[in-house]
Amino acid sequence: MLLSAPSVNNRFTQLFIAALLLVGLFWYIAPDLSAARHLSIPGFHSAVSSKAPPSTSTNALPPKVNHPIDHLIEEAGKELGVLLAKETHNVHDAAQAYRLRRGRQPPPYFDKWFAFAQNHSALMVEDFFDQIYTDLNPFWGVPAKQIREQANAFLHRISVRDGKTTQRTDIDERPWLNLWEDMVGSVAEWLPDVDLPINVMDESRVVVPWEEVDGYMQKELTSRKEVDASQLKTDYGNLKALDEKGVPAFEPVFDGMGPYWPLAVVGCPPESPARKAYIEADFSTAPPLTGGFPDGSYKGYVQNWTLAKSPCDNSALQGLHGTFVEPISIATTKTFFPLFGGSKLPMNNEILLPPAMYWTDDPFYSGGKEHGQPWDKKKDGLIWRGAASGGRNKAENWKRFQRHRFVSMVNSTSVALAVSSEAAPPNFVLPSDNPYDLAASPSETAFADWLATWSDAAVVHLLCFPEDPADRQRCSYTNPYFSVAPAMPMKEQYAFKYLPDIDGNSFSGRYRAFLYSTSLPIKATIYQEWHDSRLVPWKHFVPIDNGFADIYGVMEYFLGNEEKGVGGHDRIAREIAMGGKAWAEKVLRREDMQIYTFRLLLEYARLCDEDRDRMGWRESGVG
Structure with missing residues (x-):
């Protein structure tokens, strides 16, 4: 017998209410996956964050107008034009x-x-x-x-x-x-x-x-x-x-006695900030960061790449980079x-x-023959995997090391704790008073939620000193802050749009491969290489300061913040990535x-x- 219309409506209402009750019950007893993503400890890396971040493409949303990075990109284009005008035949x-x-x-x-x-x-x-x-x-x-x-x-x-x-x-x-x-x-x-x-x-x-x-x-x-x-x-x-x-x-x-900073700064001009700086001896405290704009920046972003890389002009680097805190070896x-x-x-x-690492065909440095899928097939996120190198990190100094700091700053767990706790983070600071005009202020819990949508950074070896023979992957002094992730071949990292490149014990041997990839390299360094005068920042790669305060503004510029209604500049990111790749294939070849x-x-x-x-x-x- 067919049900009458009123009977159908009544049965539908009953089923709908029952479904709502089941969903509510499940939500009450089930673990909060969002909380697990943002607040799991130990770890600036969790099982959830090891997966590819969800798409955050915000092409349909309007980006901020007159952004400082727009100006820097425009100036970079002019600089490249001046270089190309000098070509001889x-x-x-x-x-x-x-x-x-x-x-x-x-x-x-x-x-x-x-x-x-x-x-x-x-x-x-x-x-x-x-x-x-x-x-x-x-x-x-x-x-x-x-x-x-x-x-x-x-x-x-x-x-x-x-x-x-x-x-x-x-x-x-x-x-x-x-x-x-x-x-x-x-x-x-x-x-x-x-x-x-x-x-x-x-x-x-x-x-x-x-x-x-x-x-x-x-x-x-x-x-x-x-x-x-x-x-x-x-x-x-x-x-x-x-x-x-x-x-x-x-x-x-060769002098083998540290610290390295007083040995190195004799090579700086007498009037430079480095020659006049107080020489630090205690690296156990939090790093000397304010969260404000880096010196010499253009509204917070790198405009003079030579200046940004110079320890002579940035005396704070003696307490922000493992090279000066405690290198693995000194023979100066x-x-x-x-x-x-x-x-x-x-x-x-x-x-x-040209570095020997750039001459080798070893996929660990070269990335292999494949350089990544098309841009629109990549994940709208940042990936970083590497050892916690940069020098000899130990209980007395690890808070000052650059790779530790970068992983901490882009991890939603550590940032969420920094926002919710009255205690300051041990090895970084958040931008104070939101100087970068971010859509989600770094003082808000929404800021950590935004990081979780795009960031996946973790160490693959903590390089403890002294090393614990029983557990080589764990350090007693950083156990509360870091967990170790599996290594990820470079060809898998190419599935992400953004590839940060951070100094290790010296320069990063992956940089040339990143430039050759279809992803966008984001570079922080204090080292010089043979090719520096061939690459134009903001045209072939994105430069960031060694304090990393600008990384949040850079990523919001490219990705936007969908929850806050701010669009990104995905097209511009693609242009820099593809333009940098094409340029590398012209000027950074083995030839x-x-x-x-x-x-x-x-x-x-x-x-x-x-x-x-x-x-x-x-x-x-x-x-």
Whole structure:
């Protein structure tokens, strides 16, 4: 028998009420998954947060207008345009650009170098090689014989003789040295005889007093001249006499006693903040952060990348970065001699090569052949996995380490506790009085909820000191604050749109792979690398301050805050990510590392020659 209409309505009402009661009962007895996400302890990483964050795409919502980052991106585009306008297309124009920027003739074999670069489809902009002259120019103030002999006598060395490479070191196998030899060997057939002393440590080792280096630079300036073409010496000598007769023993004195800050700041100008700063000895307290805008920023965001990375100009870095708090090892010399390495601090005096990590095909550093899925297939979130490196973290100093701080600052659990507790967080501060005008104020519980929608950051090894043999993954002094997550291959990290890159014991070897990916690199560092003059912040990557106060504003700019009705700039994030990738594929290729190394060693070999003041390339038909 068919039910009448009134019977149907009554039965529907009964079922609806019953369903509501069941849902309510379940909600009452079931665990609060949202609370588990935000408040689980221990952990700035929880089982829930290890999963990919849900989509937070806010393209339908209007973003804030006239945001400071809009201005920085616009200025970055202009800067790139100025660089591209300097591109040269033939050896004559390249030599002219060289003379204008360097104040002397290009080195011998400049035409061979240019042909090599052109045959490898290089983008030729003279500014791209500025780091070479930053590193080498002081050596014009040192006798060529001294450079040759010191280089030949140093224990760890790569040598080029008659177009072939050899190496010398103290143990059977040094993987980075092998990679560097392979890099040099790839262009050795065009190189003159030369010896390259190599820094085999992670940390920088040469820091010469600024006053001494300034004296060498003054000599370099007075030595600049364009030698008449008819007077040029256009070939290099060889090092046979050096090999046959031998050289005096040379072993620079390396200081192994910390802290590192007072050893390093002698390389800063006398009037710099670092030289005038109080030297910290106690790192057990919370870091010296205010939560306000970083010095020199544009409304809180990095506008001068060189300044933001400079410990000489940011004296607070002595208590914010493991390099200065307690590095794993210290072996620093004030002796000025040629030492090649993959990275350095701005006050160090090493000569930079492209890092061996960038030359390897190891997927741990290269990310492998795949660089990520299309942007619109990625998760609208940030991923970071790495060891708690940066130096020797221990109970007395871990609160000052940069990777610990970053993980804490972007984790919803730690931020929720900071908001709800009267006690200050142990290793970070939230932006005070909301200076970044965030949609959810950092003093609100909604702020931690917003972080949970996009952030997934965790350490994969705590690197405790001393290490507990019973449990290598746990540290008694950080157990209440951190849990350890499984390692995540880089190709899996590419499933996220945003990839922060934070210094470890020195520079991060993942940076080039991040730039090659289809994700957006967010970079914080105090280290210099060979490619710095090739990359434009806010055009090819997003820079952030080493205090990380700006990370919240950066992420709100790109992702928005859906709960607060603020849209993001997903399209702009994609443009920077894809533009950075395309740019890396033009200027950070293995071929570009070869071209840089080729040019560097031509210049270095000239410095080692007794006739260096009149050496140079003679253009065909001139003189």
